[in-house]
Amino acid sequence: MEVTSVPGTTTAGGGAPQGPDESAKGLSSGALGLFASVVIGVASVAPAYSLAATVGILAAIATVGLHSPFIFIVGFIPMVLVASGFYYMNRADPDCGETFIWTSRAFGAPLGWIIGFAAVASSVIVMSNLVYIAAQYMFYMVGMNAAGNSTLWTTVGGVAWIVIVGVFVAVGIKVSARAQYVLMALQIIPMVLFTVWALIKGYATHPKGFAPIRLSWFFTTHVSAHALAAGVVLAVFLYWGWDTVLAVNEESEDSSRMPGVSAVLNTIILVLMYVVITAAMQCYHGAAFLANNQTDVFSPLAKDVMGGTWDRLVFLCLLTSGAASALTTMLPLTRQTLSMAAHKSLPAIFGRIHPKYMTPFWGTVILSALSILWYVLVTVWNANAIWDAISALGMMVCIAYGGTGLAATVYYRKELLKSVKNFLLIGVAPTLGAILFALILVKVVYDDYNPANSYTSFHGIGGIFLMGVGTMVVGVILMIIMWIWKPEFFRRKPETWPGEGQPIPYADERISD
Numbered sequence: 001m002e003v004t005s006v007p008g009t010t011t012a013g014g015g016a017p018q019g020p021d022e023s024a025k026g027l028s029s030g031a032l033g034l035f036a037s038v039v040i041g042v043a044s045v046a047p048a049y050s051l052a053a054t055v056g057i058l059a060a061i062a063t064v065g066l067h068s069p070f071i072f073i074v075g076f077i078p079m080v081l082v083a084s085g086f087y088y089m090n091r092a093d094p095d096c097g098e099t100f101i102w103t104s105r106a107f108g109a110p111l112g113w114i115i116g117f118a119a120v121a122s123s124v125i126v127m128s129n130l131v132y133i134a135a136q137y138m139f140y141m142v143g144m145n146a147a148g149n150s151t152l153w154t155t156v157g158g159v160a161w162i163v164i165v166g167v168f169v170a171v172g173i174k175v176s177a178r179a180q181y182v183l184m185a186l187q188i189i190p191m192v193l194f195t196v197w198a199l200i201k202g203y204a205t206h207p208k209g210f211a212p213i214r215l216s217w218f219f220t221t222h223v224s225a226h227a228l229a230a231g232v233v234l235a236v237f238l239y240w241g242w243d244t245v246l247a248v249n250e251e252s253e254d255s256s257r258m259p260g261v262s263a264v265l266n267t268i269i270l271v272l273m274y275v276v277i278t279a280a281m282q283c284y285h286g287a288a289f290l291a292n293n294q295t296d297v298f299s300p301l302a303k304d305v306m307g308g309t310w311d312r313l314v315f316l317c318l319l320t321s322g323a324a325s326a327l328t329t330m331l332p333l334t335r336q337t338l339s340m341a342a343h344k345s346l347p348a349i350f351g352r353i354h355p356k357y358m359t360p361f362w363g364t365v366i367l368s369a370l371s372i373l374w375y376v377l378v379t380v381w382n383a384n385a386i387w388d389a390i391s392a393l394g395m396m397v398c399i400a401y402g403g404t405g406l407a408a409t410v411y412y413r414k415e416l417l418k419s420v421k422n423f424l425l426i427g428v429a430p431t432l433g434a435i436l437f438a439l440i441l442v443k444v445v446y447d448d449y450n451p452a453n454s455y456t457s458f459h460g461i462g463g464i465f466l467m468g469v470g471t472m473v474v475g476v477i478l479m480i481i482m483w484i485w486k487p488e489f490f491r492r493k494p495e496t497w498p499g500e501g502q503p504i505p506y507a508d509e510r511i512s513d
Contacts, residue, residue, distance in 0.1 A: 042184065042242075042266055042269055042270065045238075045239065045240065045241040045242055045266075045270055045325065046130065046187075046241070046321040046322060046324060046325030047187075047191070047270060047273050047274065047277075047321065048187055048190075048191055048298075048317050048318055048321035049130070049133050049318055049321040049322050049325060050237065050238045050321075051238075051274065051277060051278065051281075051297075051298075052133075052296070052297055052298050052318055052321075053129075053133075053237070053390065054234045054237065054238055055068060055278055055281060055290055055297055056290045056291060056292075056293055056294030056297045057234060057294050058071055058231055058234055058290075059282070059287040059288075059290035059291040060290075060291035060294060061227045061230055061231060063222060063223050063224045063227045064223055064227050064231055064287075065287040066211060066214075066216075066217050066282055066286070066287045067216070067217055067220050067222065067223050068217075068231075068278050068282065068287075069217045069218050069274075069275045069278050069279055069282075070217060070218055070219060070220050070223065071223070071228070071231035071232065071234075071235060072235060072238065072271060072274040072275055072278065073218060073219075073271060073275065074228065074231070074232055074235070075231065075232045075234075075235020075236065075238065075239065076235070076239065076267065076270075076271040077433075077436070078232075078401075078433045078436035078437055078440070079239045079242065079267050079401070079433075080264070080267050080268075080433075081405065081429045081430060081432050081433030081436070082401050082402065082404060082405030082429075082430050082433035082434065082437070083242075083243075083263055083264050083267050083433075084264075084405075084408070084425050084426070084429040084430050084433075085404055085405035085406070085407065085408030085409070085426070085429070085430030085433065085434075086098070086243055086263055086404055086405075086408075087261075087263065087264060088408050088412065088425070088426050088430075089102040089404065089407060089408050089411065090263075092105075092411065092412075092497060093105065095339055096332075096335035096336065096338060096339050097116065097335070097336055097338075097339025097340060097342075097343065098119075098243065098332075098336065098339075098404070099115055099116055099118075099119045099243075099336070099400050099403065099404045100112060100113070100115070100116025100117075100119065100120075100336055100339060100340055100343075100345075101116070101339055101343065102404055102407050102408075102411070103115040103116065103403050103404060103407045104116070104343075104492060105407070105411055105494070105495045106406075106407035106408075106410040106411040106494060106495070107403075107407065107410065107494055108492065108493060108494045109345070109489055109490045109491070109492040110479065110483070110490060111403075113340075113345055113479050113482070113489075113490075114399075114472075114475055114476065114479060115399055115400060115403040115404070116336065116340060116400075117472075117475035117478065117479065118395075118396040118397075118399040118400045118403075118472065118475065119336060119396070119400040120333060120336050120337060120340075121393075121396055121471045121472075121474075121475060122240070122393040122396040122397055122400065123329050123330075123332065123333040123336075124333065124367070124370055124371055124374055125374065125389050125392060125393045125396070125467070125471065126240075126329060126389070126390065126393050127162065127326060127329055127330070127371040127374070127375065128158070128371070128374055128375040128378055128379075128386055128389055129386050129387070129389055129390050130322045130323075130325050130326040130329060131157075131158035131159075131161040131162050131165075131322065131323075131326050131375065132154055132155075132158050132322075132375075132386055133318060133319075133321070133322035134157070134158070134161045134319055134322035134323045134326060135148075135153075135154045135155075135156075135157025135158045135160070135161060136148045136149075136154050136157075137315045137316075137318040137319040137322065138157060138319050139153065139154070139157065140299070140315045141312055141315040141316055141319055151379055151383045154379075155375070155376065155379045158375055159372050159375065159376070161322075161323060161326060162326070162368055162371050162372050162375070163368065163372075164323075165323070165326045165327045165330050165368070166330065166364055166365065166367075166368035168327055169327065169330045169331055169334060169359065169364050170354070170357060170359055170361050170364045170365070171357050171359070183320045183323060183324035183327070184320075184324060186316055186317065186320040187317050187320045187321045187324060190313040190314055190316060190317035191273075191277060191317055193306075193313065194277075194280075194302060194305060194306065194313070194314055194317075195276060195277050195280040196280075197305050197306055198280040198281065198283065198284040198301075198305045199280050199283060199284075201284070201305060202280075202283045202284040203283075207284060207285060207304065208285065209284075209285040209286030209288060209289050210283070210284065210285070210286065211282055211283055211286045211287070212283065213279055213282075213283055217279060217282070218275065229440075229443050230447075232440060233394060233440055233443060233444055236394045236397050236398065236437075236440060237390060237391070237393070237394055237397070238270075238274060239267065239270055239271075240393070240394075240397045241325065241328065241329065242263060242266040242267050242270060243263055243332075243401075281297070281301060284301065284304070284305055285301065285304065289301070298314050298317075298318060299311070299314070299315075302314035302315075330364070330367065330368070330371075333367055334359070334360045334363045334364045334367055335360070337350040337351075337360070337363050337367065338350060338351050338353075338360040338363055341363070343489055344486050344488050344489045345482055345486060345489040345490075346482065349362050349363070349366070350362070350363040350366065351363070381456075382455070382456045382463075384455035384456055385455065385456045385463060385467075387455050388454050388455050388456050388462075388463040388464045388467060389467055391444075391448065391454070391464040391468075392448075392463075392464045392465075392467035392468035392471070393468075394440075394444050394468070395441060395444055395445065395468035395469070395472070396468065396471065396472070398437040398438070398440050398441035398444065399437075399441065399472075401433070401437050402433070402434040402435075402436075402437030402438055402441070403434070404430075405430035405431065405433040405434040405437070406430065406431060406434035408426055408430045409426060409427050409430055409431045409434075410494075410496075411495065411496060411497055412426045412427075412496075412497045413496060414496055414497060415497055444464075444468070445465065445468070445469070448462045448464035448465040448468065449461060449462055449465045450462055451463070
């Protein structure tokens with residue numbers, strides 16, 4: 001069946017803006033509890049894969065060295081600040097379009113569409129790297145190292161993983177959640193074993209490069225401002241994806257409250273994981289070892305720490321990490337485009353719900369095909385472009401997260417001075433987070449224009465810059481086309497929370513309480 005438009009206006013009596021009617025989209029409401037929500041949120045970030053892709057690079061940055069845990073803590077700050085904005089916007093409108101519809105409410109339809117597009121595009125772009133990692137370590141795990149190092153076979157394997165992920169997402173949120181339980185267990189258990197093993201063996205045998213854990217790893221003033229900025233840019237990628245739980249809010253229990261709580265919990269769980277695992281990695285062989293193995297940190301480290309066939313557990317961990325993140329990347333991607341279609345800002349086919357599976361079935365098919373097309377084009381152009389794609393999505397993440405944080409302050413601006421809680425949690429925190437993301441965005445754009453900072457380039461311009469800025473230019477063009485084709489949505493004006501004691505939709509308490 002085809003979804004209907006979801007209105008976003010206030011009630012006739014000037015009451016609270018009404019969130020979308022969940023039944024209007026046809027999703028399976030109440031399918032996810034808090035535990036499932038947290039699992040999906042953490043899995044979407046792929047902590048093992050994220051560390052594999054960044055910890056060596058971080059260790060190689062001048063003055064960072066053993067202070068990587070400190071960088072993770074600092075990088076956590078803008079995330080948790082904007083998480084407050086996500087929480088309160090979800091309270092006002094638990095719509096699976098999250099960033100798209102929330103920024104449309106605060107800033108108006110055109111800017112909201114562009115910011116929403118940034119969130120959608122980042123998911124399509126990162127899919128190529130996630131399935132590449134899943135395919136590569138799948139081959140490594142079964143001893144097919146030649147295939148794992150082959151562009152052709154990793155591309156074939158990656159395409160197969162996109163198809164598998166698309167099938168799981170298409171057949172239902174409950175099936176996807178159950179798959180995540182297994183994938184998360186296969187990811188977390190080996191990581192816990194590796195971390196404990198590295199610490200115990202490191203302190204017992206003092207291997208070459210052994211570095212006992214020190215407090216300065218976590219709190220220091222010895223990292224230069226340039227190194228700190230470069231590290232935080234990498235941290236944007238490390239934490240990206242924690243908001244997945246808000247894209248499946250309409251399929252969650254207590255949709256106005258629980259997804260927001262889960263999102264905040266996710267950021268806390270992630271920073272703890274990153275700090276502890278990185279400390280164990282550094283402790284065993286030191287920062288120089290990590291810096292010298294930037295492209296594949298876990299393979300040599302796992303072999304030294306665990307030895308024998310036990311190191312295959314780490315390969316399994318990285319395989320499931322990439323697969324789990326691909327699954328939880330496709331989930332919000334299909335829900336965000338569903339919402340955009342429901343609000344008549346994308347073609348209606350993205351909003352058609354399968355009557356049996358209660359999922360955006362055709363949207364999933366189309367987005368899976370687009371992900372495959374992007375993956376193949378990138379690898380055909382230049383195999384190293386996959387790594388540039390990771391950095392390029394940082395631009396879109398900054399736009400999406402920063403825009404959503406600022407949207408909360410703008411939308412609730414009439415409520416900010418009614419209590420200290422409002423002022424700090426809806427005003428100061430998300431706005432400060434948005435400012436930090438804006439500063440990160442400026443640095444990324446400035447640095448990545450230089451081809452020396454990218455694996456690829458075109459006519460003297462860095463591949464990262466071309467992918468990031470080029471994608472947003474495509475977004476503007478698509479918005480103009482949709483504006484001409486479906487002008488109704490683009491007539492929406494910026495809104496504010498009506499205030500005056502109005503209760504938050506779907507909740508018992510007032511914002512100003």
